Amino acid sequence: MLQEMKVSFERTDLFTYITIERPDKRNAIDHETIELLDDLLDDVENSQKDRVLVITGKGEEAFCSGGDLSVFHALRTKEDAYEMLSKMSKVLYKIFTLEIPTIALINGTAVGGGAELATACDYRVAANHANIGFVQGKLAITTGWGGATYLFEKLPTETAFHMLTTTKMYTATEAHEIGYVQHVLDGKANREELENYFSSWKQVSSAVLRAYKKRKLDAIDLTRLKSRVHQEVTECSILWESDEHHQAVEAFRNKKK
Numbered sequence: 001m002l003q004e005m006k007v008s009f010e011r012t013d014l015f016t017y018i019t020i021e022r023p024d025k026r027n028a029i030d031h032e033t034i035e036l037l038d039d040l041l042d043d044v045e046n047s048q049k050d051r052v053l054v055i056t057g058k059g060e061e062a063f064c065s066g067g068d069l070s071v072f073h074a075l076r077t078k079e080d081a082y083e084m085l086s087k088m089s090k091v092l093y094k095i096f097t098l099e100i101p102t103i104a105l106i107n108g109t110a111v112g113g114g115a116e117l118a119t120a121c122d123y124r125v126a127a128n129h130a131n132i133g134f135v136q137g138k139l140a141i142t143t144g145w146g147g148a149t150y151l152f153e154k155l156p157t158e159t160a161f162h163m164l165t166t167t168k169m170y171t172a173t174e175a176h177e178i179g180y181v182q183h184v185l186d187g188k189a190n191r192e193e194l195e196n197y198f199s200s201w202k203q204v205s206s207a208v209l210r211a212y213k214k215r216k217l218d219a220i221d222l223t224r225l226k227s228r229v230h231q232e233v234t235e236c237s238i239l240w241e242s243d244e245h246h247q248a249v250e251a252f253r254n255k256k257k
Protein backbone atom coordinates (compact mmCIF):
# COMPACT_ATOMS: atom_id res chain seq x y z
CA MET A 1 0.00 0.00 0.00
CA LEU A 2 1.29 3.46 -0.84
CA GLN A 3 2.15 5.52 2.22
CA GLU A 4 0.11 8.68 2.73
CA MET A 5 2.18 11.73 1.78
CA LYS A 6 1.42 14.12 4.61
CA VAL A 7 3.48 17.09 3.41
CA SER A 8 4.69 18.01 -0.07
CA PHE A 9 7.50 20.27 -1.23
CA GLU A 10 7.80 22.12 -4.53
CA ARG A 11 10.35 24.65 -5.76
CA THR A 12 9.55 27.12 -8.54
CA ASP A 13 11.77 30.05 -9.63
CA LEU A 14 10.63 32.44 -6.94
CA PHE A 15 8.37 30.45 -4.62
CA THR A 16 8.97 27.30 -2.60
CA TYR A 17 5.74 25.62 -1.50
CA ILE A 18 5.31 23.45 1.58
CA THR A 19 1.79 21.96 1.50
CA ILE A 20 0.11 19.98 4.26
CA GLU A 21 -1.59 17.15 2.40
CA ARG A 22 -4.26 15.85 4.80
CA PRO A 23 -7.51 17.32 3.45
CA ASP A 24 -9.62 14.50 4.96
CA LYS A 25 -8.54 15.74 8.39
CA ARG A 26 -8.68 19.38 7.34
CA ASN A 27 -4.88 19.33 7.23
CA ALA A 28 -4.50 18.61 10.93
CA ILE A 29 -0.96 18.16 12.22
CA ASP A 30 0.09 14.85 13.80
CA HIS A 31 3.50 13.71 15.07
CA GLU A 32 4.80 12.70 11.64
CA THR A 33 3.63 15.97 10.08
CA ILE A 34 5.62 17.87 12.72
CA GLU A 35 8.76 15.85 11.85
CA LEU A 36 8.26 16.35 8.12
CA LEU A 37 7.76 20.10 8.48
CA ASP A 38 10.82 20.30 10.70
CA ASP A 39 13.00 18.41 8.17
CA LEU A 40 11.77 20.44 5.20
CA LEU A 41 12.42 23.69 7.04
CA ASP A 42 15.96 22.51 7.76
CA ASP A 43 16.39 21.94 4.02
CA VAL A 44 15.16 25.43 3.26
CA GLU A 45 17.30 26.92 6.04
CA ASN A 46 20.45 25.18 4.78
CA SER A 47 19.91 25.79 1.09
CA GLN A 48 20.59 29.04 -0.68
CA LYS A 49 18.16 28.04 -3.46
CA ASP A 50 14.92 29.21 -1.91
CA ARG A 51 13.83 32.83 -2.25
CA VAL A 52 10.32 32.92 -0.74
CA LEU A 53 8.57 30.20 1.27
CA VAL A 54 4.82 29.64 0.99
CA ILE A 55 3.06 27.39 3.49
CA THR A 56 -0.40 26.15 2.58
CA GLY A 57 -2.85 23.27 2.90
CA LYS A 58 -4.26 20.92 0.31
CA GLY A 59 -7.76 21.52 -1.03
CA GLU A 60 -10.11 24.43 -0.62
CA GLU A 61 -11.62 23.62 2.74
CA ALA A 62 -8.79 24.06 5.19
CA PHE A 63 -5.39 25.63 5.57
CA CYS A 64 -4.86 23.70 8.81
CA SER A 65 -7.19 22.63 11.63
CA GLY A 66 -4.40 22.61 14.23
CA GLY A 67 -3.31 19.58 16.19
CA ASP A 68 -4.69 16.21 15.11
CA LEU A 69 -7.16 15.58 17.91
CA SER A 70 -7.63 11.95 16.83
CA VAL A 71 -3.99 11.40 17.83
CA PHE A 72 -3.21 14.08 20.39
CA HIS A 73 -6.17 13.10 22.61
CA ALA A 74 -3.83 10.33 23.80
CA LEU A 75 -1.51 12.93 25.35
CA ARG A 76 -2.85 12.94 28.91
CA THR A 77 -0.09 14.46 31.06
CA LYS A 78 1.59 17.84 30.98
CA GLU A 79 4.89 16.11 30.18
CA ASP A 80 3.39 14.38 27.11
CA ALA A 81 1.75 17.62 26.00
CA TYR A 82 4.97 19.59 26.55
CA GLU A 83 6.94 17.25 24.30
CA MET A 84 4.56 17.67 21.36
CA LEU A 85 3.92 21.39 21.89
CA SER A 86 7.59 22.15 22.27
CA LYS A 87 8.49 20.25 19.05
CA MET A 88 5.91 22.16 17.04
CA SER A 89 6.87 25.45 18.69
CA LYS A 90 10.39 24.86 17.32
CA VAL A 91 8.90 24.45 13.84
CA LEU A 92 7.07 27.78 14.17
CA TYR A 93 10.21 29.45 15.54
CA LYS A 94 12.13 28.20 12.48
CA ILE A 95 9.47 29.70 10.23
CA PHE A 96 9.47 32.99 12.14
CA THR A 97 13.26 33.30 11.99
CA LEU A 98 13.80 31.92 8.47
CA GLU A 99 16.14 34.18 6.49
CA ILE A 100 13.72 34.52 3.58
CA PRO A 101 10.20 35.99 3.38
CA THR A 102 7.47 33.53 4.38
CA ILE A 103 3.81 33.59 3.36
CA ALA A 104 0.86 31.64 4.76
CA LEU A 105 -1.45 30.97 1.84
CA ILE A 106 -4.67 30.51 3.83
CA ASN A 107 -6.64 28.49 1.32
CA GLY A 108 -9.49 27.68 3.75
CA THR A 109 -10.18 27.37 7.46
CA ALA A 110 -7.25 28.07 9.79
CA VAL A 111 -8.14 27.20 13.36
CA GLY A 112 -6.31 26.52 16.59
CA GLY A 113 -2.73 25.56 15.82
CA GLY A 114 -3.52 26.30 12.15
CA ALA A 115 -3.97 29.98 13.04
CA GLU A 116 -0.71 29.78 15.03
CA LEU A 117 1.12 28.36 12.02
CA ALA A 118 -0.16 31.20 9.80
CA THR A 119 0.84 33.78 12.41
CA ALA A 120 4.48 32.67 12.39
CA CYS A 121 4.77 33.67 8.70
CA ASP A 122 5.71 37.17 7.54
CA TYR A 123 2.52 37.49 5.44
CA ARG A 124 -0.95 36.00 5.55
CA VAL A 125 -2.80 35.92 2.24
CA ALA A 126 -6.28 34.41 2.46
CA ALA A 127 -8.82 33.06 -0.02
CA ASN A 128 -12.07 35.01 0.33
CA HIS A 129 -13.93 31.98 1.71
CA ALA A 130 -11.30 31.29 4.38
CA ASN A 131 -11.95 31.85 8.06
CA ILE A 132 -9.51 32.11 10.90
CA GLY A 133 -9.84 31.61 14.63
CA PHE A 134 -7.78 30.98 17.74
CA VAL A 135 -10.35 28.50 19.07
CA GLN A 136 -8.05 26.92 21.68
CA GLY A 137 -9.97 28.61 24.51
CA LYS A 138 -13.02 26.50 23.62
CA LEU A 139 -10.88 23.44 24.33
CA ALA A 140 -9.86 24.84 27.72
CA ILE A 141 -6.27 25.41 26.58
CA THR A 142 -4.30 28.35 25.19
CA THR A 143 -2.13 28.54 22.12
CA GLY A 144 0.85 26.27 22.73
CA TRP A 145 2.97 26.44 19.60
CA GLY A 146 4.05 30.07 20.18
CA GLY A 147 1.10 31.55 18.28
CA ALA A 148 0.13 34.08 20.95
CA THR A 149 3.71 35.32 21.22
CA TYR A 150 3.87 35.89 17.45
CA LEU A 151 0.40 37.47 17.37
CA PHE A 152 1.40 40.02 20.03
CA GLU A 153 4.49 40.80 17.91
CA LYS A 154 2.36 41.49 14.84
CA LEU A 155 -0.89 43.12 15.91
CA PRO A 156 -1.73 45.90 18.35
CA THR A 157 -1.91 44.38 21.83
CA GLU A 158 -5.67 44.85 22.29
CA THR A 159 -6.47 43.39 18.86
CA ALA A 160 -4.34 40.31 19.50
CA PHE A 161 -5.78 39.95 23.00
CA HIS A 162 -9.32 40.14 21.57
CA MET A 163 -8.59 37.54 18.89
CA LEU A 164 -7.18 35.12 21.46
CA THR A 165 -9.58 35.56 24.34
CA THR A 166 -12.85 35.66 22.38
CA THR A 167 -12.01 32.57 20.24
CA LYS A 168 -13.92 34.42 17.49
CA MET A 169 -13.86 33.08 13.93
CA TYR A 170 -12.90 35.87 11.53
CA THR A 171 -13.81 35.92 7.86
CA ALA A 172 -10.92 36.69 5.51
CA THR A 173 -12.31 40.22 5.08
CA GLU A 174 -12.60 40.79 8.83
CA ALA A 175 -9.08 39.44 9.35
CA HIS A 176 -7.89 41.84 6.65
CA GLU A 177 -9.64 44.77 8.32
CA ILE A 178 -7.82 44.19 11.62
CA GLY A 179 -4.47 43.79 9.83
CA TYR A 180 -4.03 40.07 10.46
CA VAL A 181 -4.38 39.21 6.77
CA GLN A 182 -2.46 41.40 4.29
CA HIS A 183 -4.36 40.45 1.14
CA VAL A 184 -7.62 38.66 0.29
CA LEU A 185 -7.66 36.50 -2.85
CA ASP A 186 -10.79 35.93 -4.91
CA GLY A 187 -10.31 32.23 -4.22
CA LYS A 188 -10.37 30.92 -7.79
CA ALA A 189 -6.68 30.39 -8.53
CA ASN A 190 -4.95 31.04 -5.25
CA ARG A 191 -1.39 30.27 -6.30
CA GLU A 192 -1.50 32.34 -9.46
CA GLU A 193 -3.13 35.24 -7.64
CA LEU A 194 -0.60 35.09 -4.82
CA GLU A 195 2.29 34.96 -7.30
CA ASN A 196 0.88 38.00 -9.12
CA TYR A 197 0.45 39.89 -5.86
CA PHE A 198 4.13 39.39 -5.00
CA SER A 199 5.43 39.56 -8.59
CA SER A 200 7.59 42.62 -7.87
CA TRP A 201 9.92 40.29 -5.94
CA LYS A 202 10.98 38.85 -9.31
CA GLN A 203 13.00 42.03 -9.79
CA VAL A 204 14.60 41.85 -6.34
CA SER A 205 17.65 39.67 -5.80
CA SER A 206 17.76 36.87 -3.21
CA ALA A 207 20.52 38.73 -1.39
CA VAL A 208 18.31 41.79 -0.98
CA LEU A 209 15.31 39.74 0.21
CA ARG A 210 17.52 37.95 2.73
CA ALA A 211 19.14 41.19 3.92
CA TYR A 212 15.76 42.84 4.59
CA LYS A 213 14.55 39.75 6.44
CA LYS A 214 17.64 39.99 8.63
CA ARG A 215 16.89 43.65 9.34
CA LYS A 216 13.34 42.69 10.30
CA LEU A 217 14.63 40.07 12.72
CA ASP A 218 17.32 42.43 14.06
CA ALA A 219 14.52 44.65 15.32
CA ILE A 220 13.31 41.86 17.64
CA ASP A 221 14.96 40.59 20.81
CA LEU A 222 15.02 36.91 19.82
CA THR A 223 16.32 35.72 23.19
CA ARG A 224 13.34 37.29 24.90
CA LEU A 225 11.00 36.00 22.18
CA LYS A 226 12.25 32.45 22.69
CA SER A 227 11.66 32.69 26.41
CA ARG A 228 8.10 34.01 25.84
CA VAL A 229 7.43 31.05 23.52
CA HIS A 230 8.79 28.68 26.15
CA GLN A 231 6.47 30.22 28.75
CA GLU A 232 3.52 29.81 26.37
CA VAL A 233 4.35 26.13 25.75
CA THR A 234 4.72 25.47 29.48
CA GLU A 235 1.43 27.10 30.44
CA CYS A 236 -0.47 25.32 27.67
CA SER A 237 1.00 21.98 28.81
CA ILE A 238 -0.36 22.55 32.31
CA LEU A 239 -3.85 23.38 30.97
CA TRP A 240 -3.68 20.36 28.62
CA GLU A 241 -3.70 18.05 31.64
CA SER A 242 -7.09 19.31 32.88
CA ASP A 243 -10.29 17.24 32.73
CA GLU A 244 -12.00 20.21 31.07
CA HIS A 245 -9.60 19.99 28.12
CA HIS A 246 -9.95 16.23 27.70
CA GLN A 247 -13.75 16.49 27.89
CA ALA A 248 -13.81 19.18 25.19
CA VAL A 249 -11.60 17.05 22.91
CA GLU A 250 -13.83 14.01 23.48
CA ALA A 251 -16.89 16.13 22.64
CA PHE A 252 -15.29 17.00 19.26
CA ARG A 253 -14.27 13.40 18.62
CA ASN A 254 -17.76 12.09 19.44
CA LYS A 255 -19.53 14.76 17.39
CA LYS A 256 -20.37 12.52 14.48
CA LYS A 257 -20.41 9.10 16.09
Ligand SMILES: CCC(=O)SCCNC(=O)CCNC(=O)[C@H](O)C(C)(C)COP(=O)(O)OP(=O)(O)OC[C@H]1O[C@@H](n2cnc3c(N)ncnc32)[C@H](O)[C@@H]1OP(=O)(O)O
Nearest residue numbers: 024025026028065066067068069070109111112113136256
Ligand atom coordinates in the same frame (compact mmCIF):
# COMPACT_ATOMS: atom_id res chain seq x y z
C1 LIG B 1 -2.47 21.76 19.24
C2 LIG B 1 -3.56 22.54 19.79
C3 LIG B 1 -4.67 22.81 18.82
O1 LIG B 1 -4.46 22.94 17.63
S1 LIG B 1 -6.15 23.00 19.54
C4 LIG B 1 -7.24 23.16 18.17
C5 LIG B 1 -7.55 21.85 17.56
N1 LIG B 1 -8.43 22.02 16.43
C6 LIG B 1 -9.76 22.18 16.53
O2 LIG B 1 -10.36 22.25 17.58
C7 LIG B 1 -10.50 22.20 15.23
C8 LIG B 1 -11.35 20.97 15.09
N2 LIG B 1 -12.01 20.95 13.79
C9 LIG B 1 -13.07 21.71 13.49
O3 LIG B 1 -13.55 22.53 14.26
C10 LIG B 1 -13.69 21.49 12.15
O4 LIG B 1 -13.36 20.20 11.72
C11 LIG B 1 -13.25 22.52 11.08
C12 LIG B 1 -11.74 22.62 10.99
C13 LIG B 1 -13.87 23.88 11.43
C14 LIG B 1 -13.76 22.06 9.69
O5 LIG B 1 -15.15 21.82 9.74
P1 LIG B 1 -15.84 21.01 8.54
O6 LIG B 1 -15.37 21.58 7.25
O7 LIG B 1 -17.31 21.00 8.82
O8 LIG B 1 -15.24 19.57 8.62
P2 LIG B 1 -15.52 18.41 9.67
O9 LIG B 1 -15.64 18.94 11.05
O10 LIG B 1 -16.61 17.55 9.15
O11 LIG B 1 -14.12 17.64 9.56
C15 LIG B 1 -13.80 16.80 8.47
C16 LIG B 1 -13.02 15.64 9.02
O12 LIG B 1 -11.78 16.16 9.51
C17 LIG B 1 -11.60 15.76 10.86
N3 LIG B 1 -10.90 16.84 11.57
C18 LIG B 1 -11.09 18.15 11.48
N4 LIG B 1 -10.26 18.81 12.28
C19 LIG B 1 -9.52 17.87 12.91
C20 LIG B 1 -8.48 17.91 13.88
N5 LIG B 1 -8.00 19.07 14.35
N6 LIG B 1 -7.96 16.76 14.30
C21 LIG B 1 -8.39 15.57 13.82
N7 LIG B 1 -9.38 15.47 12.89
C22 LIG B 1 -9.92 16.61 12.45
C23 LIG B 1 -13.03 15.60 11.42
O13 LIG B 1 -13.04 14.78 12.54
C24 LIG B 1 -13.71 14.97 10.22
O14 LIG B 1 -13.38 13.59 10.18
P3 LIG B 1 -14.46 12.49 9.71
O15 LIG B 1 -14.68 12.81 8.26
O16 LIG B 1 -15.67 12.71 10.56
O17 LIG B 1 -13.76 11.20 9.95
